[in-house]
Amino acid sequence: MIILIINNVVILAGIGGFLAMLLVIADYFLANYGDCNIDINQGKKKFTVKGGSSLLSSLAEKMVFIPSACGGKGTCGLCKVKLLKEIGPVLPTEKPYLDKDELKNGVRLSCQIKVKQDIFIHIPEALFSIKKFRGKVERIIDYTYDIKGVYIKLDEPKNIEFKAGQYVQLESKKYGKVKQVVSRAYSMSSPPFEEDKIELIIRLVPDGIMTNYVHKQLHQGDDISFTGPYGEFFIRDSKADMIFVAGGSGMAPFKSILADLEKQQSKRRIVYLFGARTEKDLFLVDEMRHFEDTLADFTFIPVLSQADEDSDWKGKKGYIPPILKDYVKDPDNTEGYLCGSPGLLAVTEKEMHKLGIKNVYYDSFG
Ligand SMILES: Cc1cc2nc3c(=O)[nH]c(=O)nc-3n(C[C@H](O)[C@H](O)[C@H](O)COP(=O)(O)OP(=O)(O)OC[C@H]3O[C@@H](n4cnc5c(N)ncnc54)[C@H](O)[C@@H]3O)c2cc1C
Ligand code: FES
Structure with a gap:
């Protein structure tokens, strides 16, 4: 009996899968959605596109670029737009990235929406630039x-x-x-x-x-x-101390930020903790030491998590979160800036909040 039920379930699932595949193929080859109009910010920009592509790529074709770090794979959740007229149900691929308010207010992932009809959206004006x-x-x-x-x-x-x-x-x-x-x-x-x-x-x-x-x-x-x-990952205009934390290519935005602060002759207190596995993973150390000379109050601290046994590494060893407390003078007057893998960011942000730092900004590379 059980075997019969399993057999039936497998057969039904197979038929279901086959039909779904047919629909996708038919949609790809046969569907002709014709010309569709896209209206942005109540007439601020209007254009006509050939239906059938994602909203994200249709907008890009007309030189309107929405943040899309994953390139339309549906894994970054950055390509949000607000629909001013409903066009159909939210897809299961969108739901993990949309909170309750966004779902209520018509926010959708533009890479997941296919243009099949006229679409009316609202996006921040800053994206036009x-x-x-x-x-x-x-x-x-x-x-x-x-x-x-x-x-x-x-x-x-x-x-x-x-x-x-x-x-x-x-x-x-x-x-x-x-x-x-x-x-x-x-x-x-x-x-x-x-x-x-x-x-x-x-x-x-x-x-x-x-x-x-x-x-x-x-x-x-x-x-x-x-x-x-x-992106919104830039330093806030204040006098607060800043703690930078990065690993690997997370170095990138801080190299830019430090050169910019040097040009502005910033007087802010900055501590930069850079996590790497071994000395082979360290880079731009001389440039960081240069900023220690030229900036008023900057300290660069490389931290090795797997320093080679036979290395004569004299710097910090271990992980960044447990040593953060040594560098925070006044949590109410400190901002955290983090960049790198989601794992590093999650534990560091948690530790910063535990230490009383409220303003923590980050760019997650995952
Ligand atoms: C705002 C932002 C800024 C970024 N800035 C930088 C930067 O300055 N320098 C930089 O090197 N990267 C940066 N990234 C990451 C970058 O966008 C890509 O995700 C990364 O380079 C991988 O792209 P890919 O096409 O080679 O891998 P994909 O072909 O997209 O992925 C291949 C496989 O690797 C996995 N994967 C994807 N990314 C990573 C990763 N970072 N580590 C481990 N596994 C991964 C995927 O899950 C997949 O299984 C940034 C990401 C974001 C969101
Ligand atoms: S572009 Fe990344 S989720 Fe849409």
Whole structure:
């Protein structure tokens, strides 16, 4: 009897799956949604697109760029827009990224919505200033065995305006077996006053589409494009002490921020804790020591979690969260800025709140 029930369930599931697949194939090949109008901010911008693509890519086609760190995979939750007219139910792929208020107010993930009818949306006006940039790779630096610095000299537009700490969405090209063109988020590590170029610091992710493209396919002189600037990760205008925490390529926004603070002759107290496994994972240490000389009150503390047994490392060992307390003078007058992997960020943020630091800002790379 049980075997019969299991058999029936398997058969039904198989038929269901087959029908769903047929629907997807039919939708792909047969559906013709014709021209659809997109209206942004009650007529501020209006255009017509061919239906069938995601709202995110339809907007990008018309040079309206929504933050989309995962490049439309539905895993970053950044591509939110507010629908002013309902277009159908929220998809299961959107739900994990939308809170109760957002669900009530028509907020949706633009990468998950397919344009099949006229769409009316609201987005922050600041997004209108995001541009597409084209440039050439000026220089590639090997910072460590798995981290590269990539300098891009801008061709069109020739200059970029951004706040130190913000990121761009870099675009890849097809290579080898990878037939997809993807875009991924990278923080600018060069300072805003170098307007005609940007530097990105990119860590190789095994099997990662973009990072393998950058590490193994990209060469000096190659054309490359990106959109930006995006993001809210920049230092707040106050006199509070600042604690920076980063690991790996999380160094990128802090390199930009520190150069910017140096230019402004900032007097703020800054402690920068940088986590790495071994000495092989440390980079830009001389540049950080330079900021100790030029900034009024800056300390750089590299912390190794797996220092080699035979190394003569005299610096800090272990993990950052347990030693944070040694560097916080007045929690009410301290801001935390964190950048790197979601794991590092979660434990560090928790520890900062435990120590009484209320204002903690971060860019999570995961
Ligand atoms: C706001 C923001 C700023 C960022 N800035 C930087 C930056 O300055 N420098 C930088 O190197 N990265 C940065 N990232 C991460 C970057 O956007 C990509 O996610 C990362 O480079 C991987 O891209 P990929 O196409 O190579 O990997 P994918 O092809 O997207 O992923 C391949 C596989 O690796 C896993 N994976 C994805 N990312 C990581 C990761 N970081 N570590 C381990 N496994 C991963 C995925 O789950 C997947 O299984 C940033 C991310 C965000 C959201
Ligand atoms: S672009 Fe990342 S979830 Fe939509």
